[in-house]
Amino acid sequence: MAAEPSEPKDEASTAPGSGKRGAHRWFAGLSGNLQGALLMVASGVGFTVYLVLAKQMSATVHPVFLAFWRAAIGLLFTAPLILRVGPSIFRTAQLPLIFLRSLFGTFGFILSLIAVSDFFSLPLAQFNALSFSRPLFVTILAALLLGEIVGPRRWGAVMVGFFGVLVMAVPGVVLFWLPQGDSAISFDLGAALAIASAFAFAGAIVLVKQLSGGHSPAQLLIWANLLSTLLLLGPAVWYWSDPGLAGWGLILAMSIAGLGAQFCYITAMSRGDASFLAPMDYLRLPMAALADWLLFRLLPGVYVWAGAAIIVGSTLYIAWREARMRGPRRDD
Template sequence: MSARGRFAGLDPNLQGASWMVAAATVFSINGVLVKELAFDGMSFWQIGFARAFFALLPLLPFLLRDGFAPFRTEFPLTHLARALCGAGAMTAGFYALAKLPLALVTAIGFTSPLFTIVLSALALRERVRWRRWSATLVGFLGMLVIVRPGSAALEPAMLAAVGMALGVACAVVLVKRFPKSESQTAMLTWFCFASILICAGPALHLWQDPTPRQWLLLVGVGLVGVAAQAMIVSAYRTGEISFVAPFDYSRLIGAGLLGFLFFAEVPDLYTLLGAAVIVASSFYIAHRETQLGRPSPPPVDRG
């Protein structure tokens, strides 16, 4: 039996978990590509522009065939707001990756579900019981352990990483305003165009002519990002969300290993402790959501 046949024969939850672990690995690889380009002196604006441009290219044949159907929508303002939040999160994340260890940025990024709970309660008037509020507060305390406000260790890049997590949360909340019929292709298309428009000016101002190696890395950032997003969609469509979602935390392992192998980065005690608190609180929230029979938020672009 071929490898594809053996994979198809797996339980759907195991297939979904496999897709999620693959996505987590690819996202970590994307972080390595971004850091490599940043170490070469390339601005995060130029990297963000390339990420959106090369992610858009595979979509163009479908957009031309359908007459740019994603822009004929009943929710243009929601699409625009979500795209701007996603683009802001991407550029903030790329800036953070250029300045901070890969594992640290990844750990802070896992606070986005906590921000989502707060925003859902405020903007969508969702009911949040005291257990979820308590777990959310504990998760934010874990973030404070990592960021350590008021200490000499606090850097603007850490605030950018927090901004990345908040931007992703805003995008998730806005996705919840769409009907289920709204396509993922439309969301990705709006994200790419918004990112290109936001990054184009600063990217051109700070433009650095890429070497052949850097061109390969820039193309990789775009295509790898799209591949990771497609894997996440496959993971959620194949397995149960409550079973599949926790495997996203394998990104912490991948980020730690790749950060050490490529950049000799060793997470400090504060990063490890804060990450453990954030993951534990998120696991508890996911467990409560499963018990209450609530679906988890849909996947969104993470850069």
């Protein structure tokens, strides 16, 4: 009796790399907002890993040294695109603005790394919460530099948001009724650096708005990495040190995590609605709080959560108002 023919195997399911293709098909089948949400979560994880590694490495190397390698490795990863496109990738008629944008971004990186470093030891959760003030600075700078119209409601939200910043930066003065001790009354220098970093990144964002009409995102990214590398080369040589094989590996991992977080964030914003995805960025706070607790045995104080809630509420309101203003003309 002849044996029954066996059922043919699904070649697509057994071929090498089929799992990867299946995951890609599954992801591609999701709505744009769901794709964006997953990418925002991945961005939050990458950014948290980046900060954790930067905090660990700052015990042995200077934050400026780390910032240089973050930019240099980013430039290295964009080298294939530069070689493929050629010199035209650098073509621009707005070099002064591009340089200023890179200057803002470079200072933002340096200040953020110094804030969480061993020099000031700002908890990651508090740094992330203070970084949420960036949209507040963007609103102010866009009104001053780009002439964007900001009505009284959004100005009110900005003031409320900065009250949240004060709650975290000077908790003993703002939340004087909480039992935090005398040390909470003084201004936290690490928090000041985090706020300055948020301002610097806001300046870079506003300039990107002005530059995006004549440049692709890839052009702006390449210019940013190139100019940041050149700006930081001298200080990096001054603070040069050999962290050892393991240290170089951590610096590479830190840079890849930062680049991955940036890529996921940009891609997320291109896939989904900004108003839907904006709240997802706040997932960085619980991620950072978990990292603080697991790795450094730190828990955010009441003032961090209180200030973060105020900032998140005000920035979400600003985003909502901006979304409404894109529709039919309303009095802001």
